[in-house]
Amino acid sequence: MSETVLAPVSAGIDGPSGPKPKRRFSRRNIFVYGTLIIVALYYLLPLYVMIVTSLKGMPEIRLGNIFSPPMEITFEPWVKAWAKACTGLNCDGLSRGFWNSVVITVPSVILSIAIASVNGYALANWRFKGADVFFTILIFGAFIPYQVMIYPIVIILREIGLYGKLPGLVLVHTIFGMPILTLLFRNYFTSIPEELFKAARVDGAGFWGIYFKIMLPMSLPIFVVAMILQITGIWNDFLFGVIYTKPDTYPMTVQLNNIVNSVQGVKEYNVNMAATILTGLVPLIVYFVSGKLFVRGIAAGAVKG
Amino acid sequence: MLTGKAQDGVMTTQERPNQLFRNISAKIAALPMIATALVVFLGGTLWTIFYSFTNSKLLPRLKFVGLDQYERLWTTNRWLISIENLLIYGVLSLIFSLVIGFVLAALLDQKIRFENTFRTILLYPFALSFVVTGLVWQWVLNPDFGIQKVLRDMGWTSLEFDPLYNPEIVIYGILIAGLWQGTGLIMCLMLAGLRGIDEDIWKAARVDGIPMWKTYLFIIIPMMRGVFITTLVIIASGIVRIYDLVVAQTSGGPGIASEVPAKYVYDAMFTKQNLAQGFAGSTMMLLSVLIILIPWAYLEFGGRKRV
């Protein structure tokens, strides 16, 4: 080391010195950014089409191509989608469904996460006999197509008297959200050092004490992940929404389906697209706002198998 | 020592707690899970299998017909096409999801600028429901005003690009939409996995002069076993359940070229009012799920022991 310092200056005078120059347009950068930009365009294309179409009038849609920007911007389709589009005799668009979706989503998200987090915690830290068996069945449940389960669920809900009521729908969302959420929480809690759990036990905290005072405050990242998954999942649900609700409590997705499929004369693509964007707005906003937390949360242990 | 097992402590004569009541809070807390697992998933499955041996129509009834439903199932063209479609879609979706997801994650992991923007763009489709995804892509792929028309207007008049209206390739049209919606999440999972890899590994590989692609292929990917397993569970469960996307995009058409098992089951149960036939289809689906799941359970619980 010291020898290099003392080497004759002339030896290195023309050689590299100082920070290594960074080329902005190195081949690697062109490849990385080029690929990403192309992929990003592919991903953005449908959104672009949706937005552009929703701002056009019907004549323009019929004539032009779907990728050209609107010549004349109109918000009429948005107004119509939100407040005027008809299904059968109801002509109040999506507006009615918005609050219904909120009313369905909020309790479902809270309950499903509450239960799944406790499950994951019990599975990770309080392993009891047979826990693995139940967990395996639960994961099996993640694969069961919802359609297959409609009939048994109808019967179960009928037997416990919750069919057609909001608690029933909340229960259904909780049940079908449970497998993946439990997996996430279990993996996360497993990644928390076990000594922490042991220390808390020595300190006299019980099952719930440890859960609420130790585990919960440490689990913000995974709760964010779970919340994002559940909000989008439940908000986007159509099947349960349509089967387990009534017209005046239809969630937004059911209204969307109704609007899109109620063709009166010609298909109003602009209204359909506006309705589609409006319906997707809540989960989209959730993603745009908390996308960063989402990745961080997943990185924080959710994926450690 | 002096004390036999029979002798208890000097001061205590406590009963050995019943095994059932050990960790009683944990068990009570797990009750919803146990109930869901047993009543809904296991119970529902057994119920479904049980009634698949009957000839229930609109309502379940106990008139047994043996394996008739299965015989009919496997001689029905639509079911066979559904299975074939699921296989094609499943294999391709699995491969492409993993490859694209991983490559995108690796690109995002190059300490690039605007990482947040790119990630948001790649992830946003996941926020949209399958119904919305299906509609948008139905629209983009529509030959009368979608990509085909645009390209033809630009002068490429001989172009045929109507995947949703060509029975031969319709399943690929659905795949395009499915990948668009799902790879963002896979990318996120992979990215999280990559971020969990020790920086020193990279340094070591760099010092050893191992090319980047080799480092990924032979060092990083094997280290991400856990991520891959979670990802596989998520992708595979999505594949088996595929339904909404097909309904929104093609309704199984043209003809029955894009039918999938879940749709067969649903239609059999409710449109054809032949519950038992639907249950037979369900049973076959559940069976195939088990085939996927058993290796997973083995890896998860059999492979390692926690001490």
Added chain:
Amino acid sequence: MKISKTLLACSSAFALSTAASATDLEVTHWWTSGGEAAAVAEFAKAFNESGNKWIDGAIAGSGGTARPIMISRITGGDPMGATQFNHGRQAEELVEAGLMQDLTELAEKEKWAEIVKPKSLLDSCTLDGKIYCVPVNIHSWQWIWLSHKAYADAGVDVPSNWNEFVASAPALKKAGKVPLAMGNQSWQSKGAFDVLIIAIGGIDLWKKIYIEKDGATARSEGLAKVFAEVSEARKLSEGSNVQDWNLATNMVITGKAGGQIMGDWAQGEFQIAKQVAGKDYTCLPGLGVNEIISTGGDAFYFPKLNDPEKTKAQFKLASVMMSKQAQVAFNLKKGSLPVRGDVDLASANDCMRKGLDILAKGNILPDSNQTFSPDSQGQIEDLMVEFWKDTSITAKDAQERFAKIIDTAE
């Protein structure tokens, strides 16, 4: 408190029906196209005038989307006040399970047996001598709708029967039109096939297969001719990239397509588009070959409810639906024929008149919904949609598969 309650009860008991306390009744149906919605609004209006309130539970898509929801809700113990089904056997098991309201008393009081024509409609509603549903309209499948504009553009005359239609197809194709508009949904493919059996194979062939379920006939030469014809016809429908029937109809309305084989409900769409029969479009019952109509249609069922007020409203709705005014108003908008023989459709248009004439002559067939179980229907639908859309299936193969379904049909 007690007194006021009694008073309330009395007042409601003595009040005229129009002044009865308003009861909300949720009615589910899958009528969401323009013509359909306009028609169902007539029922709603008539029901609301009776002092009750129609809560509209339209489920868009088609019967295939809507029926699962309806059935789930009824079996799940949270039924609606009234629900649409097609004439026939779709609700059979629900009735058997005792989930549906018995309407016999009302029917006898209002003498439905005498006014409903043809009587077969009421028979479909009857199980063990009791009546469980209200037929509201007669729909027939056996029509082809032809666009004058399309033929004018192509420079050929509007055909007057199926054979002329096939002959004119090349000219249409040349003019960039789709000769035969056809939605992608399976029930449309099957419907068109059924119609072609009657037009090409004749009525007896149809009866042999669809009523007697005779497998040998299904394998016969007669049906082979039909299959051969369909295998040609399917080429005429290439290019109609739409799902819904009314979008296909719209292709005819706008002159993008030459014609469409579709039931008389298509009429409502022409009406909404302000097109005039004979001037803008032509309708040919029985495809201009065998003039006969099937008497399918829609019926309303009333699931049993616990609330006596609602039950009362249900009977009211049943009565309203059968009433003369509502029948006329509804069917004019819907483009279907009324179920009562004693109403005057003075304002009926050309096509409806044709239908009424055929009905009066008694040239009627049952609908396949009445003769087949939904399961068999569904199997035929699956086969037909595949056959129409996949030209690689030969007529012979398709016929054999069809015959197999008929063998086991219920």
Added chain:
Amino acid sequence: MASVSIRNLDLAFGNVEVIQNLNLEIEEGEFLVLLGSSGCGKSTLLNCIAGLLDLSDGQIFINDKNVTWQEPKDRGIGMVFQSYALYPQMTVEGNLSFGLKNAGLPAAEIQRRVTQASEILQIGPLLKRKPSQLSGGQRQRVAIGRALVRDVDVFLFDEPLSNLDAKLRAELRVELKRLHQRLENNTMIYVTHDQIEAMTLADRIAIMQSGVIQQLADPHTIYTKPVNKYVAGFVGSPSINFLEGEVKAGKKPRFVSEGIEIDLQRYEFKGTPTNGGATFGVRPEHIRVGEKPGAGHFQSKVIVDVVEPMGSDTLVWTRLGGEDFRFRVDGQSNLTSGEEVAISFDPAASSLFDARTELRL
């Protein structure tokens, strides 16, 4: 009166026997170190004592109370973990008082104990900080404090110093010793794989291997009179020299190996010496260089192979009896490789093990 008593303890995970029929009596106020390499079952044993693991069989008494089936919190123990296990979302004060709050102690009492503990451990100024704002040493102090405030009779330490750097480790070691002297009535059970910690802290050391206690004795005995070859090899740094050979019994028992013969008359045999294969062990620091050997001492000339200066002293590698042989000389020594030196040692300070049973002869 035994403070902690473990009787016939068995523990198995599935089919894997981790601890077999283990018995251990620990006196009140004793500082017992469980020493062993990783996987020997020492931490498992500690977890059993804490009640964090269910045993398969046997009993555990703490203060003569059978606690076999009791919850950790009811056993009167405090525990300190290797990774500190501080609750990250709580302040130091919160960490210290968490257990007390769970026990339902009045606020004033909690306050008193927290203050007292923080004084003892000199963490008073840190009370309002979060664990993430503390250095490793500070964290471990807090972790010890958390056990301290519980005012219990038995402290359990699970490798508490392993995550610290060498300097801090030495500092905290002394502090632990001080703490033990101050709390003279408190029993401490300390798990470590570091023999220096064991030797410096312990009243008694239990050396474990494969779930079995090999030797339980005071550090000096362990060091000078290891019961078997494993213990001899495990304790001591640099580790003991082993020579393979055989014992020739008789009036003048000798140990014979390749080219050497050691007179065993000064060696204290446990029984009567018999002929047979044996391992002879002598610690590097017991070897004298260049001095005139005493009566009955072994002496030989060896060639220096490698010299490892370590500052205070120097380790010299050579060969004897066909084996690597190490000895320790003064740091000032200027031996060089290839040099010939005369060495000697006293067999009385050595150990001899049966080649087959590996037990001390």
